[in-house]
Amino acid sequence: MSFKLYNTMSRTQEELVPLKDSHVRMYTCGPTVYNYAHIGNYRAYMFEDLLRRWLKYKGFAVTQVQNLTDVDDKTIRGSRETGLPLREYTQKYKEAFFEDLKTLNIEPAEFYPAATDCIPEMIAIIEKLFAKGLAYKSDDGSVYFPIDKFPEYGKLAHLDREGMRAGARVAQDEYDKENAADFALWKGYDKADGDVVWDSPWGKGRPGWHIECSAMSMKYLGESFDLHTGGVDNIFPHHEDEIAQSEGANGCLYSKYWMHCAHLQVDGKKMSKSLGNFYTLRQVLEKGFTGREIRYELIGTHYRQQLNFTFASLTANRAALARLDEFYTKVQETIGSETRSPKLETQNSELETRNSELETPLPDWAQTLAARFEEALDDDLNIAGGLGALFDGVHEGNKALPMDSKTALAVSNLWKKLDSVLGFLIPPAAEVPAELIEMANARVAAKKAKNFAEADRLRDAITAAGWTVQDTPAGPKLKKA
RNA sequence: GGCGCGAUGGCCGAGAGGUUAGGCACGGGUCUGCAAAACCUGCCAGAGCGGUUCAAUUCCGCUUCGCGCCUCCA
Numbered sequence: 001m002s003f004k005l006y007n008t009m010s011r012t013q014e015e016l017v018p019l020k021d022s023h024v025r026m027y028t029c030g031p032t033v034y035n036y037a038h039i040g041n042y043r044a045y046m047f048e049d050l051l052r053r054w055l056k057y058k059g060f061a062v063t064q065v066q067n068l069t070d071v072d073d074k075t076i077r078g079s080r081e082t083g084l085p086l087r088e089y090t091q092k093y094k095e096a097f098f099e100d101l102k103t104l105n106i107e108p109a110e111f112y113p114a115a116t117d118c119i120p121e122m123i124a125i126i127e128k129l130f131a132k133g134l135a136y137k138s139d140d141g142s143v144y145f146p147i148d149k150f151p152e153y154g155k156l157a158h159l160d161r162e163g164m165r166a167g168a169r170v171a172q173d174e175y176d177k178e179n180a181a182d183f184a185l186w187k188g189y190d191k192a193d194g195d196v197v198w199d200s201p202w203g204k205g206r207p208g209w210h211i212e213c214s215a216m217s218m219k220y221l222g223e224s225f226d227l228h229t230g231g232v233d234n235i236f237p238h239h240e241d242e243i244a245q246s247e248g249a250n251g252c253l254y255s256k257y258w259m260h261c262a263h264l265q266v267d268g269k270k271m272s273k274s275l276g277n278f279y280t281l282r283q284v285l286e287k288g289f290t291g292r293e294i295r296y297e298l299i300g301t302h303y304r305q306q307l308n309f310t311f312a313s314l315t316a317n318r319a320a321l322a323r324l325d326e327f328y329t330k331v332q333e334t335i336g337s338e339t340r341s342p343k344l345e346t347q348n349s350e351l352e353t354r355n356s357e358l359e360t361p362l363p364d365w366a367q368t369l370a371a372r373f374e375e376a377l378d379d380d381l382n383i384a385g386g387l388g389a390l391f392d393g394v395h396e397g398n399k400a401l402p403m404d405s406k407t408a409l410a411v412s413n414l415w416k417k418l419d420s421v422l423g424f425l426i427p428p429a430a431e432v433p434a435e436l437i438e439m440a441n442a443r444v445a446a447k448k449a450k451n452f453a454e455a456d457r458l459r460d461a462i463t464a465a466g467w468t469v470q471d472t473p474a475g476p477k478l479k480k481a
Numbered sequence: 482g483g484c485g486c487g488a489u490g491g492c493c494g495a496g497a498g499g500u501u502a503g504g505c506a507c508g509g510g511u512c513u514g515c516a517a518a519a520c521c522u523g524c525c526a527g528a529g530c531g532g533u534u535c536a537a538u539u540c541c542g543c544u545u546c547g548c549g550c551c552u553c554c555a
Contacts, residue, residue, distance in 0.1 A: 300494080306549080395520095
């Protein structure tokens with residue numbers, strides 16, 4: 001089955017066919033590193049993560065570039081307010097961004113170029129545009145792109161220039177531009193920029209916002225690449241302007257497909273500081289939720305649908321994850337129970353090798369799960385359909401327990417395969433403190449002696465320590481509550 | 482004003498022109514010292530009004546409501 005995606009450019013679903021072989025080159029708009037990124041930012045990065053993981057699952061080679069915007073109004077303001085040099089100021093937030101990606105188990109892209117490292121490439125594009133008459137310099141030293149000279153301007157956003165008038169907040173006091181809608185390629189030096197300044201053939205200044213993405217994508221992916229993604233808000237003007245600059249300069253197609261992620265809302269409202277519903281990832285973690293739980297929340301709604309983020313659903317997701325973990329743990333125990341020996345690890349990996357050699361077939365229910373999952377994800381990343389298949393599979397899998405160890409191993413391998421897409425399926429190994437194990441064992445002894453009061457007391461103590469104990473045929477099982 | 486998206490059960494959220502989505506929560510049962518988990522089972526749907534059709538929650542139109550973009554916000 002082929003992967004179908006919704007292309008913003010055509011406003012229809014299309015089959016993904018890379019420009020070259022089975023190699024997908026994708027560019028994803030990254031963070032502006034002026035602050036800790038908020039959960040809305042991560043919703044978009046999560047969508048891109050699911051996309052890249054699905055492409056790899058489908059057998060495509062993926063080269064992903066995600067930029068770091070480290071020079072713009074906000075980073076400059078932050079750097080001036082804190083009295084730190086721009087590079088030093090943004091460094092902190094760059095590092096925080098990478099930490100957050102780890103927390104959410106987002107796979108790293110192949111390249112994370114910073115805007116300030118690609119200034120020469122940006123200048124080169126602007127020079128090309130000058131040569132083609134697609135750039136002009138204004139009196140204040142800025143360089144603009146004349147959109148009237150690019151007839152296809154508006155093709156992505158489906159904006160016709162006539163409709164852009166009434167009601168739109170087009171700044172009328174932007175002097176120096178030939179047309180109010182022309183956008184800046186280069187911003188002439190302003191005193192407010194302090195020491196944030198570069199030389200260029202047309203004078204001192206700094207790059208415009210849009211040009212950085214054109215420069216960085218071209219540098220790593222070539223003049224034409226396969227897939228460009230971002231938040232819906234980027235469609236206009238950012239991506240429209242990227243197309244104008246890039247196609248204007250190169251005279252060839254910029255990106256074959258465009259995918260855009262809808263916004264996240266909190267409690268049904270647009271997230272904003274004034275409404276008090278604005279959260280960085282770190283703030284949600286501080287409320288006691290794990291990266292894995294937040295990942296589940298952010299990935300679980302189709303990317304083109306607004307995601308309503310609530311703490312209630314985050315809590316509900318915890319129970320759903322526990323259900324998945326319960327099943328996975330039982331499967332692991334089944335594998336372990338028939339390979340009990342001091343060299344458990346070795347045996348397991350041997351078994352695993354043997355399994356792949358012999359290709360122990362998956363039971364019917366697991367094959368159905370995999371097929372339904374793939375069908376759903378192939379349909380423009382229908383994650384809800386995929387999760388439905390997963391939970392149906394868990395239901396059937398629970399019924400199929402106990403299973404023999406070879407089957408369990410095959411199921412376990414399927415789980416690992418699916419986890420390469422979902423990134424939350426394999427539960428984190430929890431280290432059980434020794435004294436809790438002792439308490440659990442003491443409780444078993446108390447139960448044998450029919451001293452149920454003592455057994456309950458021990459269970460309460462374990463609960464108070466933040467764990468739960470379950471009685472299973474294989475003995476007591478401790479889980480983090 | 483222009484462009485676009487959406488409205489499903491207590492909550493979250495899919496697919497399909499006639500056949501169980503799924504998750505969370507809740508009710509009953511099996512198992513268990515009691516629990517937990519698991520299993521069985523129940524429960525509650527598709528904004529409103531028209532139209533097409535043998536049949537629509539699913540297609541079309543209108544209305545209402547919500548949301549996004551319209552110059553640097555993912």
